[in-house]
Amino acid sequence: MHEYATRHFRFEANASGFALPHSFNLWDADASIAYRAGKIEIRGGARALHFRSSAKKDYYFHGTQAGAFVGVRWYSD
Secondary structure: OEEEOOOOEEEEEEEEEEEOOOOOEEEEEEEEEEEEEOOEEEEEEEEEEEEEOOOOOOOOOEEEEEEEEEEEEEOOO
16 A cells, blocks of 8 residues: 655555465565655654464464664665
């Protein structure tokens, strides 16, 4: 999902995943806001990753990692 609130301000959200019933699953998601001034864009947001292996296996892993990020982009156009 992308939403351009103004010419210079943008909101963006992405999510994807895969799961099998009663088995493993994996998903990741992120959301950010960005402000562009000229050729420079400043952005910040959050990102998360979740994984779970099948509980029927000899080994079982699960967890979720999440965090915030900031960044600067330069556009050459």
